[in-house]
Amino acid sequence: MNGRRWALVIIAAAVALAAGFAAPHDAAHDQWWNSIPAFFALFGLGGCLLLIVFAKALGKALLQKREDYYDGD
Amino acid sequence: MAIEAIIPPALILSAGALLLFFLPRGWRPWLSLLLPLIALGLVWAMPPGRHFVLELMDYRLVVCRVDRLSRVFGIIFALITFIGCLFAFHIRETGQQAAALLYAAGALGVTFAGDFITLFAFWELMAVASTYLIWARGTREAEKAGMRYLLVHLFGGGLLFAGILAHAGETGGIMIEQLTDRGSVSAWLILAGVALNAAVIPLHAWLPDAYPRATVTGAVFMSALTTKAAVYVLLRIFPGWEILLALGVLMTVYGVVFAVLANDIREILAYHIISQVGYMVAGAGIGTQLAVNGAAAHAFSHILYKALLFMGAGAVLHCTGKSKLTELGGLWGRQPLAFWLYMIGAFAISGFPLLNGFVSKSMVIAAAGEAHYDTAMLLMLLASVGTFLSVGLKLPYGAWGGEDRGLAMLPPPRNMYLAMGAAAFVCFLHGIVPGLLYEMLPYETRFKPYTMFHLVETSQILIFTFLGFWVFRKKLAGQPTITLDADWFYRRPAHWARRHFLEDLETVFNGVEALAVDAARRLLVFGKNPAALLPGSAAEKDFSPDGRRPALQRLIILALFSFVIFSVWKL
Numbered sequence: 001m002n003g004r005r006w007a008l009v010i011i012a013a014a015v016a017l018a019a020g021f022a023a024p025h026d027a028a029h030d031q032w033w034n035s036i037p038a039f040f041a042l043f044g045l046g047g048c049l050l051l052i053v054f055a056k057a058l059g060k061a062l063l064q065k066r067e068d069y070y071d072g073d
Numbered sequence: 074m075a076i077e078a079i080i081p082p083a084l085i086l087s088a089g090a091l092l093l094f095f096l097p098r099g100w101r102p103w104l105s106l107l108l109p110l111i112a113l114g115l116v117w118a119m120p121p122g123r124h125f126v127l128e129l130m131d132y133r134l135v136v137c138r139v140d141r142l143s144r145v146f147g148i149i150f151a152l153i154t155f156i157g158c159l160f161a162f163h164i165r166e167t168g169q170q171a172a173a174l175l176y177a178a179g180a181l182g183v184t185f186a187g188d189f190i191t192l193f194a195f196w197e198l199m200a201v202a203s204t205y206l207i208w209a210r211g212t213r214e215a216e217k218a219g220m221r222y223l224l225v226h227l228f229g230g231g232l233l234f235a236g237i238l239a240h241a242g243e244t245g246g247i248m249i250e251q252l253t254d255r256g257s258v259s260a261w262l263i264l265a266g267v268a269l270n271a272a273v274i275p276l277h278a279w280l281p282d283a284y285p286r287a288t289v290t291g292a293v294f295m296s297a298l299t300t301k302a303a304v305y306v307l308l309r310i311f312p313g314w315e316i317l318l319a320l321g322v323l324m325t326v327y328g329v330v331f332a333v334l335a336n337d338i339r340e341i342l343a344y345h346i347i348s349q350v351g352y353m354v355a356g357a358g359i360g361t362q363l364a365v366n367g368a369a370a371h372a373f374s375h376i377l378y379k380a381l382l383f384m385g386a387g388a389v390l391h392c393t394g395k396s397k398l399t400e401l402g403g404l405w406g407r408q409p410l411a412f413w414l415y416m417i418g419a420f421a422i423s424g425f426p427l428l429n430g431f432v433s434k435s436m437v438i439a440a441a442g443e444a445h446y447d448t449a450m451l452l453m454l455l456a457s458v459g460t461f462l463s464v465g466l467k468l469p470y471g472a473w474g475g476e477d478r479g480l481a482m483l484p485p486p487r488n489m490y491l492a493m494g495a496a497a498f499v500c501f502l503h504g505i506v507p508g509l510l511y512e513m514l515p516y517e518t519r520f521k522p523y524t525m526f527h528l529v530e531t532s533q534i535l536i537f538t539f540l541g542f543w544v545f546r547k548k549l550a551g552q553p554t555i556t557l558d559a560d561w562f563y564r565r566p567a568h569w570a571r572r573h574f575l576e577d578l579e580t581v582f583n584g585v586e587a588l589a590v591d592a593a594r595r596l597l598v599f600g601k602n603p604a605a606l607l608p609g610s611a612a613e614k615d616f617s618p619d620g621r622r623p624a625l626q627r628l629i630i631l632a633l634f635s636f637v638i639f640s641v642w643k644l
Contacts, residue, residue, distance in 0.1 A: 009540070040531075040537075041537045044537030047458035047534075058334075066555075067553055067554060067555055070564060
């Protein structure tokens with residue numbers, strides 16, 4: 001990723017965050033998380049981290065095996 | 074037997090599949106393109122109602138029941154069959170072409186079936202035809218995976234048929250109708266049989282086992298038809314069954330977790346079928362009009378972008394012969410068109426605005442919110458994060474990005490790009506003009522996807538998922554491993570059963586046989602001269618029966634003498 005692309009990503013992130021603060025709160029979306037500022041940004045980052053850590057831990061502890069695991073079957 | 078003038082699209086495709094074998098070889102791909110278009114036209118034109126009613130013994134079979142729900146699924150099945158056949162236009166193996174058309178005939182037959190017997194017949198047609206698309210790959214792995222796939226689906230078909238028989242016994246009818254009795258064994262059997270085809274956990278393991286091993290073109294049809302035909306049946310028969318909401322939400326997250334671990338690009342996509350079908354199963358579980366609309370819309374969108382993704386991954390496999398992230402990399406410079414077309418599918422499945430995933434996935438999530446299933450909503454949003462992470466970032470970064478491994482590449486046939494372009498076009502069309510998709514849905518809808526709130530929600534999730542990926546991208550690099558899944562529970566016991574009931578038993582039989590032969594050989598020593606065993610007999614080395622018989626000449630002399638005596642006496 002070069003500098004210009006990073007600049008685009010940062011601008012997009014800033015616009016998305018700013019729009020989140022500016023967007024009117026829709027009555028149809030009355031879930032508790034809608035009152036937390038920048039919730040979905042945190043959710044994207046945290047969810048991404050959570051999925052990677054959880055999947056990798058599960059894989060290492062239990063699920064990932066050598067490619068020839070079933071070869072004798 | 075009364076037959077109306079309307080011809081079921083499934084029959085057109087089945088008849089066409091057989092006709093292929095009688096045509097000159099050069100015409101066959103053209104016919105395989107024409108048939109789905111005719112089927113699409115028929116689906117489009119069929120008026121609502123029951124058509125093609127047959128009498129079978131005491132039962133009435135309704136081969137073609139058209140309403141808004143079956144129509145929207147029929148349209149997408151016919152459309153994707155056309156796109157899939159375009160993608161496979163260069164294939165010269167008639168078996169594969171015919172299998173693909175029969176498979177689509179099965180899906181359309183299930184969609185328009187008005188009774189359970191018709192549904193079951195087409196259900197099994199799908200299983201058999203799709204198995205051929207795995208075996209046609211021709212590798213030992215594909216052969217074994219195809220057999221597992223077939224056995225699992227025959228088991229699922231058995232559950233479904235048992236349920237149908239029990240249902241017919243309970244109610245005396247075979248018409249497909251909404252089942253509501255949660256205490257009925259027949260309903261649960263039917264649900265289990267259908268859930269297996271929808272890859273509902275824990276009956277899902279056949280999917281990531283088989284799809285990555287199918288042919289490049291076969292996997293495109295498979296990604297589109299089996300699970301979505303099952304989703305249709307769930308929406309038709311089981312809307313509002315609460316267990317489907319729980320299982321559907323579990324599927325959305327389960328698929329993305331396993332996709333993080335997968336190394337084969339088509340296995341990543343296969344796990345994301347489970348995840349995406351999870352939204353539809355959850356929609357069936359919620360069962361409200363918005364949820365059923367959402368599930369149908371998402372099935373329509375998903376079939377298009379998932380086929381596009383499988384076509385992109387297939388283009389990589391076709392050109393390089395490789396499908397593992399650990400063996401791929403740096404293809405961007407040599408396959409820019411395939412990359413960008415794949416990325417349209419990847420952005421669509423991730424729910425980017427202007428693409429069809431944005432306008433359909435949000436409908437299911439909104440339906441969960443409307444019905445106050447907040448946890449389900451959050452988990453489905455988490456699955457969106459995982460979807461973008463694996464399909465939109467990990468896979469393309471590993472296959473097209475990264476270091477160039479200098480793989481030898483075949484040029485892709487032009488028809489592959491045309492098919493990908495067609496799918497990408499509809500992804501954009503429905504993303505930009507969602508009304509075109511919404512007007513086909515089973516219920517009237519006023520759902521508006523392009524709200525400020527939804528745009529903010531989506532853009533924040535996607536941008537910050539990208540940032541998270543970039544930080545941890547090295548952790549997501551492919552590893553040369555496989556990931557165990559629920560198929561372990563039948564693959565390992567099968568291995569154990571074969572070892573003990575076949576191999577060990579064979580060892581015992583072989584041992585007994587060797588013992589018996591050995592014993593016979595030992596006894597032969599005595600058999601050579603049993604007389605030597607008697608006390609006082611001459612110690613001959615080998616037994617000679619001639620030595621114990623009267624000499625032959627004595628017998629002849631006796632016979633002649635008797636003859637002479639008789640002759641004299643008679644005189």
